[in-house]
Amino acid sequence: MMVGKEDVGLSLSLGPGLSIPPRHHFLAMPHWPTDLARGRLRGIDVNRPPPPAGDADEEEDAAGAASSSPNSAASSVLSGGAGKRDHGASYCSDEDGDGSRKKLRLSKDQSAVLEESFKEHNTLNPKQKVALAKKLRLRPRQVEVWFQNRRARTKLKQTEVDCSFLKRCCESLTEENRRLHREVQELRALKLSPQMFMHMTPPTTLTMCPSCERTSPSSAPPPPHHHRRRPIAALASLLDAPPQRSSSLCIIEE
DNA sequence: CTCTTTGATTTTGTTACCTCA
DNA sequence: TATGAGGTAACAAAATCAAAG
Numbered sequence: 001m002m003v004g005k006e007d008v009g010l011s012l013s014l015g016p017g018l019s020i021p022p023r024h025h026f027l028a029m030p031h032w033p034t035d036l037a038r039g040r041l042r043g044i045d046v047n048r049p050p051p052p053a054g055d056a057d058e059e060e061d062a063a064g065a066a067s068s069s070p071n072s073a074a075s076s077v078l079s080g081g082a083g084k085r086d087h088g089a090s091y092c093s094d095e096d097g098d099g100s101r102k103k104l105r106l107s108k109d110q111s112a113v114l115e116e117s118f119k120e121h122n123t124l125n126p127k128q129k130v131a132l133a134k135k136l137r138l139r140p141r142q143v144e145v146w147f148q149n150r151r152a153r154t155k156l157k158q159t160e161v162d163c164s165f166l167k168r169c170c171e172s173l174t175e176e177n178r179r180l181h182r183e184v185q186e187l188r189a190l191k192l193s194p195q196m197f198m199h200m201t202p203p204t205t206l207t208m209c210p211s212c213e214r215t216s217p218s219s220a221p222p223p224p225h226h227h228r229r230r231p232i233a234a235l236a237s238l239l240d241a242p243p244q245r246s247s248s249l250c251i252i253e254e
Numbered sequence: 255c256t257c258t259t260t261g262a263t264t265t266t267g268t269t270a271c272c273t274c275a
Numbered sequence: 276t277a278t279g280a281g282g283t284a285a286c287a288a289a290a291t292c293a294a295a296g
Contacts, residue, residue: 142262
């Protein structure tokens with residue numbers, strides 16, 4: 001997945017349709033089709049495979065008929081094609097009874113459908129889950145797991161992006177800080193040097209900047225926008241939060 | 255053989271609903 | 276009847292495992 005600059009806000013937005021709601025969103029989310037979830041799904045093993053395509057009409061039931069080989073129904077479906085090693089949903093349950101956990105590999109088509117669906121909504125209600133599972137001929141549980149993993153990995157990726165962004169910000173602020181320190185030292189040196197005063201024209205009046213409340217000589221009239229927003233303010237705006245006055249460096253241009 | 259990707263499992267926390275004293 | 280406690284189920288996040296490429 002590509003994560004562009006515009007994706008970088010701390011809002012964990014991954015672009016159109018890919019924003020991650022904050023945790024409280026999930027927590028606050030009603031477990032909705034309550035009747036469905038509680039009533040009908042209660043006690044149902046969602047890991048059971050969907051019923052054979054024929055009578056697969058109902059159910060959210062996620063469940064359908066049982067089978068020792070949960071994935072068997074899907075083996076021919078959406079198999080994006082043949083080719084090597086069952087590149088379409090290669091189901092592997094341990095029907096061999098060897099106890100080894102073999103792993104399903106979703107076909108390209110299945111992945112694409114799941115991705116599309118994830119873009120629309122990164123969580124599924126039970127009905128959507130079952131519908132999607134039926135469409136892909138997977139078990140609802142598999143769809144659920146796919147979404148869980150997708151959410152987790154999307155979040156991880158976004159966290160990495162946020163991290164590197166903040167790191168860059170930190171570096172740039174450090175550099176700015178160094179520069180300002182140098183500037184201060186230069187100004188102090190200038191102030192101590194007697195020649196400076198000889199060439200200095202005393203300010204007749206002082207004007208106060210309304211935003212930072214610093215004074216400056218009116219003899220050196222500031223341009224209309226004499227305040228530059230320094231990185232902190234820029235960072236704050238990027239992070240979509242108003243900068244604190246105290247942290248917004250307001251520098252009078254020379 | 256190592257590394258990455260990714261499907262699956264386990265653990266933990268939260269919420270809603272139900273039952274019962 | 277109202278209420279609080281305890282039990283249960285569903286769901287999601289986080290951590291982890293492990294197969295496959």
